[in-house]
Every structure is written in structure tokens, then in C-alpha cells.
Amino acid sequence: MTFNAYAAKKAKAQLEPFRYEPKPLADDEVEIAISHCGICHSDVHLVDGEWGDWFPLVPGHEIVGTVVTGGAFAPGERVGVGWQRNSCGECEYCRAGEEVLCAKHEATCQGNFGGFADRIRVNERFAFRIPDGMPSETAAPLLCGGITVYTPLRTYAAKGSRVGVIGIGGLGHLALQFAKALGCEVTAFSRVAGKEADARRFGADHFFTGGPEKGSFDLVLNTAHAAPDMEAYLGALRPRGVFCQLGAAPLPLVVPSMPLITGSRSVAGSAIGSPAGIREMLALAAERGIAAMIELAPMREANQALDRTRRNQARYRMVLAK
């Protein structure tokens, strides 16, 4: 049994064909024949060595494919896998359905070989049925990008909430769609004026290329890498409003204390989401026709595709196809 993948052998190296023998299929594992894999900015961080020495590294954690064998699934069922592929299943977080917070969580492509491959094996609890009728290629980015924006929207916003989204890219374009579907009033912040038409199509009611001049946001999701003007964004939050950092930005947030204190505001982070959250997010996406806008590339062109993501050129998510 050999799986065929693409791996970077060292930091910033080009991906090259890479074959590996998977560990024996455990009772609670499912083997998936991968048809599509989205490219997330985390893949760039990993390949570029910014998150440590995980080489040889097979990127990819926005996976859609069909079940070959194993787990509670029938062969041929279409499933997806996101950032997380396993957890201990026993700790307080796992028991509470917050597997992402488990100290023994396993990442799909950090310390394990990921989805730039023809097959993968993961714990069955982290494989999710893709709703019928949802195209595999636009479903793939939901498995990481989608749940990453959906979790804080469900945690900090509700129908009628005013939500700002900073950065209209892989995460941002999904955030606009989910915020709209949840009944929020949605504002997009982008440095690129040319994205306004797209942003409004994704669900933005308002679009600004500068920061917030004024506002009364319940929630601002930051999906951008550039350091935001925290004085301005915190000043635009309502009392008890939340600024939620989603992008793993290299620069720290410089947070003034007074707007935090006077309005009991907060700056939070959020990481992907729970299995239950992923199922709920997929169901809502199917019901409301939420889909990633993607550029499709064959997996053998993974290097060029990864580079488009690295340069923020993807409109709005690169997806590799078998």
C-alpha cells in the first residue's frame, strides 16, 4: 500500500512527488480517495517553515474525497476533512464537543501527511459527509476556511448583529456569505477597491477601503495579515463588542486599554471549530447555496497554485483537483 503525495523536503522548497506507506488502518479510521484539496494560507506558512520543522511536509487540509473503506462510512460516500484529523476523545474538551481544544489534537498536515495526495487516513470523527448536490471543489474550502469564519459568527453574532469583515480573501469571502446567511448586517473592509462588486455579491451591505470611520459593530472578524489599526476598530465596536483575530498574523496586535475597559470590549481569537459545528456549517451552506469562489488547478500544478495563495492572488481560494 503506497500513497502518492506532493511534499516539501525543507522550508520554502518546491513541492515534489512523494510516496509513503500509511500506518495500518485503525478500527476507528477511514481511508479516503482524495478528489479535491483547497489551499489555505496555513499551508503556505507550513511550507515556508514559519511554523517549525515539519519536513518532509505534505500540505493540504481542505480535503474532499470518497470513502474507500473504514469507519462508520459506506464505501463511495463523499466526505471532507479539515485542519484536525484526531483528538484524544476523552478529555474535558473532547467530551464537551470542543475537540479543537484537546491537548492531544492531531493536525491533518502538521506532523502528519496531508491532502496534497491521492489518499489519506483520518479518525472517522473528523470526516464529514458532504451534502448531496454540493460540488466537491467548492465544498473543499469550507472544511477549514468555512468553519474558521463560521465558529466566531455563531459564538459572537446573531440575527441582526452588525458584523465587519477585514480582508476579502479566502476566509473573508466566506465570512461575508455566512454572516449574511445568519441575518447579520455585513460590512466589508478591504484595501482593494476593485473587490467591492464581489464583496457585495458575497453579501456585504457596506464596503470600505479605509478603516472604520465610525460604526457600531457587534463583531469584527480580522482575516487579513496586515496589522490592523486597533484604536480605530475597537472604537467602532459597540459595548461588549468583539474583535476576533482569525488570520495567523506575524505581527502582534497593538491593543489600547481604554476602549477595552470603557465598553467591556474584547479581542479574541478563534480556531476552526468543533465536529458538530462543521456539520452545522455544511448543512447551512447546502441550504443557502454558500460556496467558495475558487480557481481550480490540477494537483500536479500544486507549486504554482500554492504560489498564487502565497501572493494573495487567488480569487478567492485555490483548489487542487485530482
Added chain:
Amino acid sequence: MTFNAYAAKKAKAQLEPFRYEPKPLADDEVEIAISHCGICHSDVHLVDGEWGDWFPLVPGHEIVGTVVTGGAFAPGERVGVGWQRNSCGECEYCRAGEEVLCAKHEATCQGNFGGFADRIRVNERFAFRIPDGMPSETAAPLLCGGITVYTPLRTYAAKGSRVGVIGIGGLGHLALQFAKALGCEVTAFSRVAGKEADARRFGADHFFTGGPEKGSFDLVLNTAHAAPDMEAYLGALRPRGVFCQLGAAPLPLVVPSMPLITGSRSVAGSAIGSPAGIREMLALAAERGIAAMIELAPMREANQALDRTRRNQARYRMVLAK
């Protein structure tokens, strides 16, 4: 009708005797003969002009006294007043019992003449009965300092929570007592090794003069002015843990994004508390014998007392007495 107070005429000026005519007593106001007034670091910020031009400025917002007339109170009842003296009473926040978030909230000594005086008039909703048996001089600091630490403890902690308190001063020494009374495991962080015995008496189970080497805190309350090592403190938070900023620090918090994201942690602010929270806090303090440790000074020595607070010399709160 003339009230006798102490006022700073301009930024950083010495306080000097100041007489003013109060506005007519409104139907919903209570007039209080002030017996004690605590000194909070906010008074220093105000007198030093760091929070704007509010001069002539009568500081003081940790007031205890007896009712002269007005409101729902009987003459002679002992009441306290904190940072807030009024709110609109009609907005969504006031209706929800979150008067501190009201856009029209009125501060006791910012834009109004405060408690370094013989009398004051405030809205009756912001005067609180002092429990029988609680000394007025040690009750006074509870009205601002006490509720400031009690609110985040009630919001983010519970019995068994691990709580860290940075800075053992006016706020910190109350935070240790309330955290202990709420059943938390309490850690004190202070740069002053000599405070350990006091900190343990206030309720600290652990005491560190450095930052947190490791830890698993549910909540860290920052009452200090110095910029904290956010990498260290966020790293010492459990998943979903909260770092709560209470001191109005001049320097911003420099917040790395990764520990926020990977553990869904957050950095929050908190401002005083609601009238209901103040009543609850006073009742708990009475029940558990929680009291500020104070240095008492006559009000005519307000300048020297304010200076002790300015220099962080108070052990642990200055209180002026009539």
C-alpha cells in the same frame, strides 16, 4: 446651599478648598453627607489632566456617607456611591441592568463634582446601602475598586477556577479577597517580593515576583500599570481563558495572535459594574468579611493622600475621612 469641596483648578495643580452651589435636588436624587472617600488611581489620572480638561475638578468616587434627604432612602441611612452617578434609564443597556454601558452615563467626578467634599447629590439608582456592621472607611474602596475586580470574576470565573492577579495594590488586594471568597485557586503576581505575606493573607494560594513560568489560568486580572508580557500571560491561559485588563494603562497591550487563535483565548476589558452587581458585591463582602486594607487621612490632607496613591505608596488604599 453651598457644598464644600477640594478641587484642582488645572492639570497637576494642588487641590484647594472649593465651594459650589449644587443644582436643585431632583425628585430622583439623593443628597448625601459624605463621611469617607477612597482614592482611586483614576483620581490621579483626572487631577493630572491625563483624561482631559475637566477643571475645576473635584475628585473622588469611592464615597460613603449618610442620607440627608431625597430618593427612596430614609434620612440617616448609610449609603455608598461609586464611579457612576447616573444613566439615561431607558436605553437597551439600562433596561438590561448594564447601566455602565449607557451612552449617557454620568461619572461621579468627571464632568460633575465628586466626593472630596462634604456633600454630594446623585441619582438614587446609584446610591447603595452599606451593610450593617461594615465599617464606612473600609467599605468606601469597594464602591469602585471592589466592583471593578468583582465584575470580571463573576463574568469569567467560578468556583474552582484558577485566577491570577497581576499587581497587588488598591485593586489587586481586593481581587485576591473576592477571588478567594468565590472559591477560586488564586495566584498573585507582584514585582514587590515584600508583598507576599500580605498577598497570602488576602487569599493568594501562590505568589510570584516574576511572570508566569507556566500555568493553566482560566482568568488573569491585570491591575498593574506596567505593560505585561502578553506572550507569557496568554501562554499561561487555558483554552478559552481570558486576560482581563482593569488598570487604565498608558501603554497598549502587545498581543501575539497565535495564542489567541490556537486556544480561543481572549483579551478583555471590564469597567466597574452594574447596580445589581454592586449590591451583590457588598452583600458578599459583608458575609465574608472582605474589606479594603486602608490608610486613613483627614480630607484636609487630600493632597498628601493623593500623592501617596500617585506614587503607589498606599498600603493598599488611601481613604479620606471627614
